[in-house]
Amino acid sequence: MRVAMISMHTSPLQQPGSGDAGGMNVYVLNTARELARQGVEVDIFTRATRPSQGEVVDVEKGLRVINIVAGPYDGLEKEALPTQLAAFAGGVVQFHRCNDVDYDLIHSHYWLSGQVGWLLRDLWEVPLVHTAHTLAAVKNAHRGDDDSPESEARRICEQQLVDNAEVLVVNTQEETLDLIDHYDADPDRIAVVTPGTDTALFTPGTDRNTERSRRLLGIPLDAELVAFVGRLQQFKGPQVLIRATAEMLRRNPERKLRVIICGGASGAATTERQYMNLAAELGVSRRVRFLDPRPPEELVTIYQAADIVAVPSYNESFGLVAMEAQACGTPVVAARVGGLPVAVSEGETGVLVDGHDTGDWADALENLLDDDDTRLRMATDAVQHAANFSWSNSAAQLAAVYAEALSLEVDNCPQRRERAEGL
Incomplete structure (x- = not known):
């Protein structure tokens, strides 16, 4: 054929x-x-x-x-x-x-x-x-x-x-x-x-891999790291994560929270600067790092370094980023839209959030970051879940x-x- x-x-x-x-x-x-x-x-x-x-x-x-x-x-x-x-x-x-x-x-x-x-x-x-x-x-x-x-x-x-x-x-x-x-x-x-997903490429990191990934990214080993991977456009929701970050830090300024946003601007009306400006307006510029798009071989480093990957899209036909993250053993907090409830097994490999309210997203991220036992269990289950998709x-x-x-x-x-x- x-x-x-x-x-x-x-x-x-x-x-x-x-x-x-x-x-x-x-x-x-x-x-x-x-x-x-x-x-x-x-x-x-x-x-x-x-x-x-x-x-x-x-x-x-x-x-x-x-x-x-x-x-x-x-x-x-x-x-x-x-x-x-x-x-x-x-x-x-x-x-x-x-x-x-x-x-x-x-x-x-x-x-x-x-x-x-x-x-x-x-x-x-x-x-x-x-x-x-x-x-x-x-x-x-x-x-x-x-x-x-x-x-x-x-x-x-x-x-x-x-x-x-x-x-x-x-x-x-x-x-x-x-x-x-x-x-x-x-x-x-x-x-x-x-x-x-490519489960031969996207693999779970050991403690050593996680430490190495954080060193490569310049992230402190004791920091809480949330990552976003995708195009920088309103529909993908990076602004949702930035606002939730500001809310979490408003609640607890001592929190050792770091956020990585990896992607490029998409669309004639969108620039990376507008998201940088939003982070500056909310006072979280020092906590949010913007990285240029990178090939899958390098995305593994981000997934393995992160405690959570956020997928705050307004709709996704499936959610390949969510699946890649899970294959790397990283739990996902995602919007309950489109195909994301299929990509993410709620309560087993991640958390689904109804809507895009700043407080709701801050709650979901905060709760999972604070619950080490649940997060580590989800990390293990996420790898098994991703293995079902090839x-x-x-x-x-x-x-x-x-x-x-x-x-x-x-x-x-x-x-x-x-x-x-x-x-």
Whole structure:
């Protein structure tokens, strides 16, 4: 089987936590790698952002990233990407024609890619599998007061994909309900494929590892450390953690609390400085450190050094940061939204907080920091919980979804019938 994955607006090779790169990048790259290792050939089409990358990047056997030139390399905000849909689709068609390569199926990620996938589905007469990752209607329902709403144009495009894709892949049952409630999706065309984590990379730290990680980060060994990993945008909630930090220190100024916020600004209206300014306004600048985005190999150091990882998002389709932290043996305090109640086993591997009230978040973090026995028990249970989620299993589930998609409506399309019989 050969699959064309489409990830137009962000490359799976881009550093997660910077710009628009995040959990989706991790998901696309890791599922594609595991699919390739299981015998499915995968080409990921993405928009070129650097001329030095070249058109084709061989990631590993059976997996390539194809960089399509569509618009300028630099300076194109995500909000302007819809203007490049035709150019991007044309680039994919040209690559397909010039390289004499045929695909059995298209898997698009995010609504921009879905619009391209919808066009190519009809040109190539192959099934379209679509993963939204986030949905406009859901983001608007959960957005913070300071967040800009998602456009009606995006919601309409998402509705078109819900109506036209052969299969809609979601991360959790919660997303299934979102598609049904907000987009009137047919539940028979929705497949739940749970994401995974790299448990070979994200591993629990020993006391020695924790001490080494803290030394590398310049964190005192006797400090209480809470970490946030992700893009710096209101929707991800770093401001929630900063305000909760100020509240905990207001209650107890002698508390040896430190906070690390690791990530880059996301969106045209967001800068790292605004979160630094918030910390300064609340008088906690000396307690909160901001780190640039870093590769997964270096995130392990942060997870192992932390007592708690906070995930105060306003919505998450799953919560890969929460799973990575747990794989490293670090309990999680997360918002009770989206897929986070699946990623975090409440009371066993972490704590779920209703809403984003500053006092409630301060209470949750404070209670867990003060309860060493519970926190250490959760650390042990978190590793076992994360072990149940693997990218290999996610890829196997996807391969089964692909096989099922190839069998749909084959009687109405001779080319599809030939492909299904050949596979």
